[in-house]
Amino acid sequence: MPYLQQLDLSSNEVLNVEPLSNLKQLQHLYLDNNHIVDVAPLASLKNLRTLSLSKNPIEDISPLANLKNLDSLYLDYTNISDITALKGLVNLEDLVLNFTAVTDLSPLKDLPLERLFIFGLKTENLELLPQEVQERAEVTLKDEASFGDYTVRVWSGSWVYGYFEILKNGERVYLQEGGVFHIGWDNKYHPDEGAPVLRIGEDITGRGIPNLVIVEWTGGAHCCMFIYLFELGEEARLLTDLFLGHNDTFYFTDMTKDPGLELVAYDTSWAYWRASFASSPAPQMVLRLDDDNKWVFCDEAMRKPEPDGLELLAILEAVSSKIEEMNNPHHVIEPFWDELLELIYSGHARLAWRVLDLAWPSTVPGKDEFVQDFIRMLLNNPFLEDLERLNDGQLLPSL
Numbered sequence: 001m002p003y004l005q006q007l008d009l010s011s012n013e014v015l016n017v018e019p020l021s022n023l024k025q026l027q028h029l030y031l032d033n034n035h036i037v038d039v040a041p042l043a044s045l046k047n048l049r050t051l052s053l054s055k056n057p058i059e060d061i062s063p064l065a066n067l068k069n070l071d072s073l074y075l076d077y078t079n080i081s082d083i084t085a086l087k088g089l090v091n092l093e094d095l096v097l098n099f100t101a102v103t104d105l106s107p108l109k110d111l112p113l114e115r116l117f118i119f120g121l122k123t124e125n126l127e128l129l130p131q132e133v134q135e136r137a138e139v140t141l142k143d144e145a146s147f148g149d150y151t152v153r154v155w156s157g158s159w160v161y162g163y164f165e166i167l168k169n170g171e172r173v174y175l176q177e178g179g180v181f182h183i184g185w186d187n188k189y190h191p192d193e194g195a196p197v198l199r200i201g202e203d204i205t206g207r208g209i210p211n212l213v214i215v216e217w218t219g220g221a222h223c224c225m226f227i228y229l230f231e232l233g234e235e236a237r238l239l240t241d242l243f244l245g246h247n248d249t250f251y252f253t254d255m256t257k258d259p260g261l262e263l264v265a266y267d268t269s270w271a272y273w274r275a276s277f278a279s280s281p282a283p284q285m286v287l288r289l290d291d292d293n294k295w296v297f298c299d300e301a302m303r304k305p306e307p308d309g310l311e312l313l314a315i316l317e318a319v320s321s322k323i324e325e326m327n328n329p330h331h332v333i334e335p336f337w338d339e340l341l342e343l344i345y346s347g348h349a350r351l352a353w354r355v356l357d358l359a360w361p362s363t364v365p366g367k368d369e370f371v372q373d374f375i376r377m378l379l380n381n382p383f384l385e386d387l388e389r390l391n392d393g394q395l396l397p398s399l
């Protein structure tokens, strides 16, 4: 395939790149996360513009010295320490050297670099590079916390790039790159004043082993939050991560007699569905960590008693008048499914479907379409299994 221009072999078991040496038209080559040591066969790929060699045990990059068309080069998590070979790459704009042993950056001083990433490096001669590149490359220690033998450090780079590391007795035992990381959680959305701030070392799981919560924000207007839960026992171990979408108002609290804290969060998977972000419902969930370290619905904390007659009448009326308003073209749609979700997320899906059936005025079209769409949303919900269980297998109406 001598005319191939792009090839992605990342995350394979590639050891030997000799078979690629004849693909002379290649412009974009991705080889990250393999077992490559020798890059000499790549020296003939003179048309390469993008080359990714991240996460390979490469020590010597001198064969790359004549790849003058390279504009993007990824060498992070390799074993390189010397970048003299990059000196003549006169088109190089993007260079990633994170977590290598590189110290001397002087070979880069005459390159047209726009972006340079040097996370975790103890660099020399950064001041030889243009001011703008220096500023973007700069990584600062944002926060640090210690517990027992463990220390966690959060570093932030330019804009929303950063990383955190966990050290045990001064040795790095865990490392993760991503967006903006935060040690622990301040629990400021907890309804009780003076709710504990979770910093480092608290027993969140109730298993008698210290924990660590790291929260990540990946950037963007309303997105995205991740919660990482670690155990800091004999070893530092990531127990679980949880994608929370747009939700940043979650908090940890103890709602059950079972040991350990529960996590109160909001299901943001309904955001933007038939409504603007601001008016989209986000039903509350109480999550507990199960034996497989997965966040699941804490049914006993989510179940609520069935609404009594008066409450039910009020719900019917609210849903009915909101649906009626849909007929008014100048009216912003108020999500009438808010009430339905509240019933479903408290174990009363059957009642929710009954309410919808009774409340939909015969003068308003679109009922069947809504029902189909609503079912599709439920079937795609990340907590579908939990919703089924919470509603005793009666989540969907029998059509």
Ligand SMILES: [Ca+2]
Pocket (backbone or CB within 6 Å): 254, 255, 256, 257, 258, 259, 260, 261, 262
């Ligand atoms: Ca509990």
